[in-house]
Amino acid sequence: MVVPLPAPLEPGPAPLDRVPFQAEPGLSPAWLDRTADRATQAGILLVFGWHTTTAYARDPVAEVVAVLKSRLSLDDVVWWRIETALSESVANALTHGNLGLSSHDRASGDFNAYVEAVEAALADPVKGQRPLMIAVRLIDDPRQAIRTLLIEIAEDGAGFIPDATLKTVAESDGAGRGITLIRELTDEARYSPDGRTLRLRFQL
């Protein structure tokens, strides 16, 4: 199955290879290495894809971060920001996007109901098979000695249009915490117009 990549929100300094989305049983490390080896010096494009049920069974965030750590040297706090923002983004894309669940109440009784709702949605043949894609670009600008890490997280559900009035993480409660964390930890976080692709930017 070949699914077009979400269109990059701005052109990069080097041509990008369009990489097919590999269907189940998943991406092999050899495939990822071949993909990375085709990249030019000015940018590395890595694309990851999973169906929602697979994303829950495996650990997409840990997989992406492990590949990035093998290619980039950054300090611990920066890795923590990247991994946390990515984890929040993926959680939203899967639960709110692909599975179509609304933010759950943190009260104990509703927590149990929420867990049941997740299981039911994962078992739904349409929702459970919706794709999650993560595309990573590293852009080197030698003139300014700046490196930009772009991570795009794309889902195929209802999309998400965030509330413009975001509080800080400490003030927000319940489900709003994820979005506010993303904003605090990234240099920029922007949704595509349909709300299905979230692009995170980290200046390194």
Add this chain to the structure above:
Amino acid sequence: MNHAVTITGDAAEITITGRLTFKFHKEYKDFLDELLKNKVAKFIFDLSGVEFIDSAGLGMLLIAKQKAQGQNAAIVLRKPPENVKRMLQVAKFDKIFDIED
């Protein structure tokens, strides 16, 4: 996410290892239901083996606190590693939880 529980006198010590994230909601719910059958005065969560926690993980800790309080039990978070400590501080959980190093 893995967990082990030890009851010593009036306290339950829970060792959680691995990643405390949204994908473990179900496992956590099942584990918490079992845990709360212990009517102890104190629940101590040893977080030293937690590699990573997301906002869902923060929510899971909050739910543990609410349920513990519902049983008149105290809750303590012990030895959070650097990553986890950072997250607890960003969320100001150090103001609402008893955290021991």
